[in-house]
Amino acid sequence: MKLVIAIVHDEDAKRLLEELTEHQFRVTKLSTTGGFLKAGNTTMLVGVENEEVEKVKELINENCKSRKELLTAPAPVSGTTGVFIPHPVEVTVGGATVFVVDVDEYHKY
Amino acid sequence: MKLVIAIVHDEDAKRLLEELTEHQFRVTKLSTTGGFLKAGNTTMLVGVENEEVEKVKELINENCKSRKELLTAPAPVSGTTGVFIPHPVEVTVGGATVFVVDVDEYHKY
Amino acid sequence: MKLVIAIVHDEDAKRLLEELTEHQFRVTKLSTTGGFLKAGNTTMLVGVENEEVEKVKELINENCKSRKELLTAPAPVSGTTGVFIPHPVEVTVGGATVFVVDVDEYHKY
Numbered sequence: 001m002k003l004v005i006a007i008v009h010d011e012d013a014k015r016l017l018e019e020l021t022e023h024q025f026r027v028t029k030l031s032t033t034g035g036f037l038k039a040g041n042t043t044m045l046v047g048v049e050n051e052e053v054e055k056v057k058e059l060i061n062e063n064c065k066s067r068k069e070l071l072t073a074p075a076p077v078s079g080t081t082g083v084f085i086p087h088p089v090e091v092t093v094g095g096a097t098v099f100v101v102d103v104d105e106y107h108k109y
Numbered sequence: 110m111k112l113v114i115a116i117v118h119d120e121d122a123k124r125l126l127e128e129l130t131e132h133q134f135r136v137t138k139l140s141t142t143g144g145f146l147k148a149g150n151t152t153m154l155v156g157v158e159n160e161e162v163e164k165v166k167e168l169i170n171e172n173c174k175s176r177k178e179l180l181t182a183p184a185p186v187s188g189t190t191g192v193f194i195p196h197p198v199e200v201t202v203g204g205a206t207v208f209v210v211d212v213d214e215y216h217k218y
Numbered sequence: 219m220k221l222v223i224a225i226v227h228d229e230d231a232k233r234l235l236e237e238l239t240e241h242q243f244r245v246t247k248l249s250t251t252g253g254f255l256k257a258g259n260t261t262m263l264v265g266v267e268n269e270e271v272e273k274v275k276e277l278i279n280e281n282c283k284s285r286k287e288l289l290t291a292p293a294p295v296s297g298t299t300g301v302f303i304p305h306p307v308e309v310t311v312g313g314a315t316v317f318v319v320d321v322d323e324y325h326k327y
């Protein structure tokens with residue numbers, strides 16, 4: 001039996017959780033960094049049989065892979081005299097860190 | 110040496126922490142999900158000798174076992190013309206997920 | 219490969235994170251206890267080669283060791299008739315708990 005420790009960005013956490021659950025994995029969601037009003041990471045613990053580790057890694061890769069996105073800055077609040085052309089900025093979002101650890105015992109009470 | 114990773118409901122966390130401490134276990138309390146104003150889970154790490162794992166599991170089972178409780182809904186705030194009879198609702202509370210992992214080293218600084 | 223799980227006090231977390239990063243370790247910062255307005259612990263996961271465990275432990279010891287500090291209480295807000303001499307109080311700050319666990323796999327997505 002293995003414990004998969006996955007640290008994923010908050011924005012990908014909901015989707016990954018849904019996917020893992022849909023595939024019958026039992027996920028324990030830990031907490032997020034940052035706390036009140038601040039985005040951060042979600043840590044998930046997944047206890048799986050040895051032969052299921054590959055599937056979990058595949059789902060993490062599909063749903064949390066680090067990728068580029070175009071972010072268009074919102075128009076400034078205060079008025080400007082000229083014409084404002086917002087420039088889309090390329091940002092990196094998502095990404096996951098995964099540790100797989102051998103587990104002696106797994107219990108639900 | 111083993112690391113017991115216990116994820117318990119917030120409502121059971123205080124009692125379990127007291128019991129583990131009373132039985133001389135050194136517990137490291139991680140954080141809770143949900144954060145501000147939201148109930149969640151508390152993660153505890155307990156570093157123990159191999160022969161103590163059973164005792165820790167016993168204490169978790171005693172203090173955090175998933176169980177049914179009757180919850181009586183509070184009376185409604187706004188007035189009603191008829192007689193209000195609150196129906197107790199059966200809810201599941203508590204429950205714990207436990208992983209036991211082999212530990213190479215344990216240090217306190 | 220090893221996973222170093224370090225639980226350090228919030229006040230030492232920033233410095234340790236800087237030191238570990240400076241020494242090329244890849245640190246995953248989990249979350250803090252307490253949450254909103256309450257100080258607590260920061261948990262760091264560091265995936266390292268076996269021969270690097272000693273260096274990580276050394277950096278944790280240097281930056282997070284439990285130590286005594288003199289805390290001078292601030293002057294009282296309301297006026298007093300006599301002379302106020304603040305007494306410095308010795309408090310224990312810092313300290314870290316470290317678990318080293320064997321890791322099967324480590325991935326970045």
Ligand code: NI
Nearest residue numbers: 019022023059
């Ligand atoms: Ni799917």
Ligand code: NI
Nearest residue numbers: 128131132168
């Ligand atoms: Ni007892």
Ligand code: NI
Nearest residue numbers: 237240241277
């Ligand atoms: Ni240095």
